[in-house]
Amino acid sequence: MSVVKPSASLRERRRAATIDEIVTVALRHLAEHGVHELSLRAVAREVGMTVQALYHYFDSRDALLTALIAHGQNALADTLQATADTHRDAGYVERCVAVSLAYRDWAHRNKPLFLLLYGNPVPGYAAPEDGPTMVAGRRVAGVFAEVVFAGWTAEQIAAVPVPAGDPALAAQLTGATQAMAPHLSPGAIAQFLGAWAQLHGLVMLDLLNHMRWLDGDTATEYHRAMLTQLGDRLAALRDGA
Amino acid sequence: MSVVKPSASLRERRRAATIDEIVTVALRHLAEHGVHELSLRAVAREVGMTVQALYHYFDSRDALLTALIAHGQNALADTLQATADTHRDAGYVERCVAVSLAYRDWAHRNKPLFLLLYGNPVPGYAAPEDGPTMVAGRRVAGVFAEVVFAGWTAEQIAAVPVPAGDPALAAQLTGATQAMAPHLSPGAIAQFLGAWAQLHGLVMLDLLNHMRWLDGDTATEYHRAMLTQLGDRLAALRDGA
DNA sequence: TGTACATCAGTGAACGCGCGTTCACTGATGTAC
């Protein structure tokens, strides 16, 4: 999980190993019992030490949560990246769909962790500004953007129209473009976020059981169909339709 | 809130009034402190009675939650319906956008309650099958469907293509159509749910602060732009584009 | 109309539970000379 120099002292290596173990156990506990049962005491119990000892590794419950959330964002980003990589030779829409389905699949296989990232905020917890959770969160968006705009020319990206109407909106989109993704354009970012929102909405409604009338395999096929439509729209946007 | 016959006895009227007060206080407490602080004890404290007394009105914490969730779904459905009503003479897309923005607005103004309906499941709580929460939930979908398919001819509804590929999916969509909305078609339901998902995804990402780079008013304009696009797509679908 | 009884609303006391965090302490590991 973390990387330790081989030259590290016994104590340093043990310490790193223990931190790894704590995080691993916490993730397993989270997966098996959900967020509401994720307490320092429960983790300590499962690791086999007393609660107080955890304080040698994490300053507080919040510090552990930060580690877990950052880990989750990174794991999600890794999964998406891996899917994007194995579909490098696939068609544009097919690759978009594959990565989107990977997002959905990861959410279902890691439900409590996914909800920790994108569900209700944890009471009393505030992620540190520009901390590891936010850096890792941007990675997720980055992989999506990479896939959505793969093969677009700079002209095609620049040609995506900015939502009309509000100049303040256009200004903020321009600012966001410069700050986060200078190779994109305000219009492209607006559409990108809209596409992600549709994927996210489908995943959320499904994950939280608001699509009860679709069962497992069928739900996947439904998502595939809707996401293919979404991919087609993005392709049309690229081609200036 | 609830309706009581004027002929009811003193005891019956008092009882109804108390139940109303408990629900009202619980909703206020929820709005002010979030779900995680919503306990029977907190509600009792605020109502001004002991916890045990609550058990005369609600069998358990879960029964109170059921009442709150059902209330929330109904309030949301009422808001959407009211918006739909005041926009009866507006254009198709404009009305769709107005109702969608009402959804978003309600979510923001009632964040903890909205998350109670559509966010993380409450630990240990399971809504009674076909109970009041589910009935009220279907009302919300019903208002949306009414707005989305307003003015469509039966032919236009029937002409919406079912997602290709999986016969099992087509079968389940047909089943859902017959069970829940016989005036619609499998293809129409599939697209309807996809549209709702995009709206829902936008609302969720925004509500839970994953669009930090858009501030308040601008975020509304962004939503208006994206939802107008969505409305245009629905109109195109109606016209068989 | 008054009386006996049943039902309901509310309280006091207690149950057993889990939580995050702090403090004072012991023994092992590491380091400077």
Added chain:
DNA sequence: TGTACATCAGTGAACGCGCGTTCACTGATGTAC
């Protein structure tokens, strides 16, 4: 190479907190005769 000291990992005991639920009980409201 050995020794004195600093740092770190871990424990035992305790802090004060809030939770849902149950039990036995009192006094008010309602009802049948």
